[in-house]
Amino acid sequence: MNKSISLRVNDVDYKVNVENNWTLLELLRDRLHLTGTKKGCEEGECGACTVIMNGEPVNSCLVLAIEADKAEVVTIEGLEKNGQLHPIQEAFIKHGAFQCGYCTPGMIMSVKALMDHNPNPSREEIIVAITGNLCRCTGYTKIIEAVESLVAVNEKDS
Amino acid sequence: MEYTAVLNKREDKDIMEHDVVGKRVPNVDSNVKVTGRAIYASDLNLPEMLFGKILRSPYPHARIKNIDVSEAKKLPGVCAVVTAEDTLKINYLVQGPPFDDKPVLAYGKTRYIGDEVAAVAAVDERTALRALDLIKIEYEPLPAVFDPEEAMKEGAPVIHDNRPDNISARTERNYGNVEKAFAESDYVFEDRYVTQAVSHCCLETRASLARWDSNVNLEIWSSTQSPYFVRKELAHVFAIPPTKVRVHQIHVGGGFGARSKVCEDEGIAALLALKTGRPVKITYTREEELTATRIRHPMIITLKTGVRKDGTLLARHMRIITDNGAYTHTGPGVQGVAGMVAASLYRVPNVRVEGYLVYTNKHFGGPFRGYGNPQATFAIESQMDLIATKLNIDPIELRIRNANQPGDTTACGWKIGSCALQECLERVREEIKWEEKKKNPVPGRGIGVGCMIHASGFKVYLDGEWSSAIVKVTHDGMVEVYCGATDMGTWSKTSLAQVASEELGIPVDLIKMITMDTETTPIDLGAWGSRTIFIAGNAVKMAAAEAKQQLLEAAGKLLEVNPLELTIADGQIFITTDPYKKISIGEAVLASKERVGQAVYGKGHYEPEAELLDRSTGMGNISEAYTFSAQAVEVELDEETGTVKPLRIIAAHDCGYPINPTAVEGQIEGAVAQGLGYALMENHSYDNGRVLNDTLVDYKIPTAMDVPPIKALMLGYEPKGPFGAKGVGEPGLVGIAPAVANAIFNATGVQIKTLPLSPEKVYWELKKD
Numbered sequence: 008m009n010k011s012i013s014l015r016v017n018d019v020d021y022k023v024n025v026e027n028n029w030t031l032l033e034l035l036r037d038r039l040h041l042t043g044t045k046k047g048c049e050e051g052e053c054g055a056c057t058v059i060m061n062g063e064p065v066n067s068c069l070v071l072a073i074e075a076d077k078a079e080v081v082t083i084e085g086l087e088k089n090g091q092l093h094p095i096q097e098a099f100i101k102h103g104a105f106q107c108g109y110c111t112p113g114m115i116m117s118v119k120a121l122m123d124h125n126p127n128p129s130r131e132e133i134i135v136a137i138t139g140n141l142c143r144c145t146g147y148t149k150i151i152e153a154v155e156s157l158v159a160v161n162e163k164d165s
Numbered sequence: 166m167e168y169t170a171v172l173n174k175r176e177d178k179d180i181m182e183h184d185v186v187g188k189r190v191p192n193v194d195s196n197v198k199v200t201g202r203a204i205y206a207s208d209l210n211l212p213e214m215l216f217g218k219i220l221r222s223p224y225p226h227a228r229i230k231n232i233d234v235s236e237a238k239k240l241p242g243v244c245a246v247v248t249a250e251d252t253l254k255i256n257y258l259v260q261g262p263p264f265d266d267k268p269v270l271a272y273g274k275t276r277y278i279g280d281e282v283a284a285v286a287a288v289d290e291r292t293a294l295r296a297l298d299l300i301k302i303e304y305e306p307l308p309a310v311f312d313p314e315e316a317m318k319e320g321a322p323v324i325h326d327n328r329p330d331n332i333s334a335r336t337e338r339n340y341g342n343v344e345k346a347f348a349e350s351d352y353v354f355e356d357r358y359v360t361q362a363v364s365h366c367c368l369e370t371r372a373s374l375a376r377w378d379s380n381v382n383l384e385i386w387s388s389t390q391s392p393y394f395v396r397k398e399l400a401h402v403f404a405i406p407p408t409k410v411r412v413h414q415i416h417v418g419g420g421f422g423a424r425s426k427v428c429e430d431e432g433i434a435a436l437l438a439l440k441t442g443r444p445v446k447i448t449y450t451r452e453e454e455l456t457a458t459r460i461r462h463p464m465i466i467t468l469k470t471g472v473r474k475d476g477t478l479l480a481r482h483m484r485i486i487t488d489n490g491a492y493t494h495t496g497p498g499v500q501g502v503a504g505m506v507a508a509s510l511y512r513v514p515n516v517r518v519e520g521y522l523v524y525t526n527k528h529f530g531g532p533f534r535g536y537g538n539p540q541a542t543f544a545i546e547s548q549m550d551l552i553a554t555k556l557n558i559d560p561i562e563l564r565i566r567n568a569n570q571p572g573d574t575t576a577c578g579w580k581i582g583s584c585a586l587q588e589c590l591e592r593v594r595e596e597i598k599w600e601e602k603k604k605n606p607v608p609g610r611g612i613g614v615g616c617m618i619h620a621s622g623f624k625v626y627l628d629g630e631w632s633s634a635i636v637k638v639t640h641d642g643m644v645e646v647y648c649g650a651t652d653m654g655t656w657s658k659t660s661l662a663q664v665a666s667e668e669l670g671i672p673v674d675l676i677k678m679i680t681m682d683t684e685t686t687p688i689d690l691g692a693w694g695s696r697t698i699f700i701a702g703n704a705v706k707m708a709a710a711e712a713k714q715q716l717l718e719a720a721g722k723l724l725e726v727n728p729l730e731l732t733i734a735d736g737q738i739f740i741t742t743d744p745y746k747k748i749s750i751g752e753a754v755l756a757s758k759e760r761v762g763q764a765v766y767g768k769g770h771y772e773p774e775a776e777l778l779d780r781s782t783g784m785g786n787i788s789e790a791y792t793f794s795a796q797a798v799e800v801e802l803d804e805e806t807g808t809v810k811p812l813r814i815i816a817a818h819d820c821g822y823p824i825n826p827t828a829v830e831g832q833i834e835g836a837v838a839q840g841l842g843y844a845l846m847e848n849h850s851y852d853n854g855r856v857l858n859d860t861l862v863d864y865k866i867p868t869a870m871d872v873p874p875i876k877a878l879m880l881g882y883e884p885k886g887p888f889g890a891k892g893v894g895e896p897g898l899v900g901i902a903p904a905v906a907n908a909i910f911n912a913t914g915v916q917i918k919t920l921p922l923s924p925e926k927v928y929w930e931l932k933k934d
Contacts, residue, residue: 042208043201052861083201103827107654108198109418146838
């Protein structure tokens with residue numbers, strides 16, 4: 008059983024045939040070759056596969072590809088614009104907020120979803136927003152520092 | 166010879182004068198890691214590639230009577246089905262005979278739920294999974310044993326025929342005269358501590374991709390910490406020369422010890438690739454990761470300690486029963502390290518270690534950050550607080566009285582060079598406001614401390630202990646560093662690039678790191694044992710120094726001065742007293758009489774001045790440098806629910822001079838968080854050998870909500886380390902569990918002697934009183 012769906016990923020329009028039992032994660036990784044989105048558990052617990060779908064962060068392993076019909080999806084590959092890294096990416100680099108890097112794409116997408124809605128989150132709000140993203144390397148300390156540094160910048164701007 | 170003086174002068178520089186080391190240089194892989202472009206083994210696809218899946222034993226212990234793969238082979242899309250009959254039936258070496266008990270695929274018997282019995286290569290994963298269902302295996306279930314103390318009893322089911330007592334390895338160490346020292350002690354303490362099985366939970370599950378060429382050369386891309394051991398083991402089980410195996414450079418999604426030796430998927434992917442003549446990739450599910458990869462060995466430790474009434478430690482007798490699981494892997498080494506820690510943490514002259522590594526029908530233990538040290542240190546450091554209380558001595562004061570000091574030799578022969586353990590204790594006492602909090606206790610709150618000693622590399626393999634590097638400086642002023650070291654997330658590529666940059670005087674962004682690849686890089690034993698920065702760091706430094714010598718010699722000729730009068734900085738070579746007289750690095754390369762093509766090469770091979778462990782006596786100064794730490798934890802305890810909430814952690818580490826403070830802090834913070842998981846929440850539970858928590862839903866690791874603020878203090882200086890550095894990969898985890906247990910003891914007067922300190926356990930233990 009398969010179905011044709013249309014979706015927009017990182018500002019590119021796709022029309023693809025997908026099997027009914029494919030997840031959005033499989034579609035992104037195996038069909039569209041966007042391997043920046045990572046597979047860590049396939050049950051929505053680790054957050055490594057987080058992407059933004061229609062403005063909300065989702066575990067792409069828990070979304071069926073057919074549910075993404077007509078959706079607007081942003082993955083880690085869509086953050087860099089015109090060769091410029093996104094400020095969240097810059098902050099992660101500056102604060103050394105990654106080690107093995109495997110959770111990093113999902114972590115950055117969760118932070119982006121948070122800051123799109125709430126540009127000046129408190130420390131507690133940051134922690135809540137990334138609680139669904141497991142990191143086994145960093146102890147989260149530098150990730151939280153990196154996001155807090157962006158809040159400081161945003162507050163100065165406003 | 167004259168150039169050596171230049172290099173030595175550099176060494177004498179005040180450590181604050183460094184240009185690159187000691188600085189928070191961004192990770193050299195920053196861009197690919199924040200953009201999703203870092204390629205991990207599971208991301209990789211090759212032309213003609215097939216997908217492999219493994220059929221595992223559903224029984225904890227069973228005889229394999231018959232395997233019928235005919236139906237599976239008929240399924241369209243299936244390219245190969247393999248069993249042990251397709252292998253040479255050679256076991257992996259790991260720690261070598263007589264401990265080499267694990268075949269590539271099981272034959273005769275299966276020994277745990279998850280044991281690999283057969284495997285399939287197919288055009289996609291779903292087809293491979295369907296084919297597994299079609300393999301018919303006739304098993305005869307056998308009686309099984311899951312508890313190591315039960316397994317040691319007469320008449321217990323025998324797991325390996327050549328070990329009728331189920332004991333894989335015994336450790337028997339006698340340093341000094343324990344009996345005499347106990348007789349002379351004012352007090353003797355004896356306590357039993359129990360630690361649990363925990364998983365590494367690398368965020369990337371295991372993945373490997375293998376292919377062979379027509380000349381029987383095997384290539385593998387694997388999420389490994391040690392290409393050296395992968396090459397050695399695959400060459401062994403396929404009976405080919407090691408040089409015919411090429412392990413490629415790839416990003417690795419976490420390690421923590423899980424990948425520091427061979428992993429089963431590596432051999433099976435290679436076997437399927439050999440059978441099909443096509444590349445085969447195996448990616449584990451999270452369930453496989455949690456049920457069929459290594460765990461931290463659970464230990465039952467009975468610790469007897471004799472002290473004088475002033476707190477001086479006189480003797481220790483540590484009896485260890487280690488739950489090996491179904492196969493041996495690194496169990497003898499892990500148990501051995503626990504014993505060496507018993508003989509080395511604090512000044513204790515008389516030590517007896519008795520260890521039993523016992524087979525059970527469960528998934529088996531392996532290396533995990535600390536390698537036996539966290540288990541032993543949980544016992545030692547928990548008991549130190551019982552001793553302190555009994556003798557009415559402050560716990561930190563008791564530790565300072567017994568602290569290792571520079572120049573000491575421990576009971577098992579570890580020669581302590583640099584050692585700032587006492588300073589670590591003093592700093593955490595100050596930072597956590599120990600005295601103030603002791604004077605004004607807040608109900609439901611407690612403070613505790615845990616110390617540790619660890620080596621910077623372990624000379625325990627007959628292979629030796631070394632690392633090597635080649636530094637190539639090219640005509641365009643760029644540098645390529647070739648080193649077999651592996652960066653599984655530790656920032657070692659960045660730190661090693663900083664070492665090369667500092668030594669050469671060439672900016673770090675002009676340095677390209679080529680690592681892991683066994684065909685192009687000189688050998689390094691791998692990223693384990695907190696060894697990379699100390700051993701590979703020294704090798705890279707030597708190689709860079711040799712290349713620099715060639716550049717200075719050539720530049721001296723061009724500028725008509727003695728090379729001793731030259732400086733290299735910012736990629737230029739100039740006369741120190743007349744900086745306008747300068748040439749570029751590229752000009753020096755092309756003028757060098759030692760150039761090869763358009764580059765000069767420096768080589769470095771570093772073997773620490775350490776002694777190979779004497780396996781019969783357990784004696785040996787197995788490392789050139791030892792790291793120390795003291796970590797203090799403050800907790801808040803809810804007696805109604807048993808919940809323990811860590812509030813803050815001060816982590817003081819004598820890790821030597823930090824080549825990259827961001828990287829070192831990262832190692833400490835991450836290890837502390839893992840230590841909190843070990844202390845408070847992580848624990849495999851079983852039903853007749855079946856792992857019950859085989860998902861991340863049920864096997865909980867710390868989230869951002871579970872980790873309190875961590876303050877890392879980086880202390881000490883190690884003269885033999887590159888620019889003063891020592892290893893720091895493992896130490897942060899080691900002392901956390903006892904620090905938390907001691908904080909609970911401080912808050913409640915109850916010491917809990919089994920891990921984890923879960924809410925349910927804490928609740929019932931407090932009810933007991």
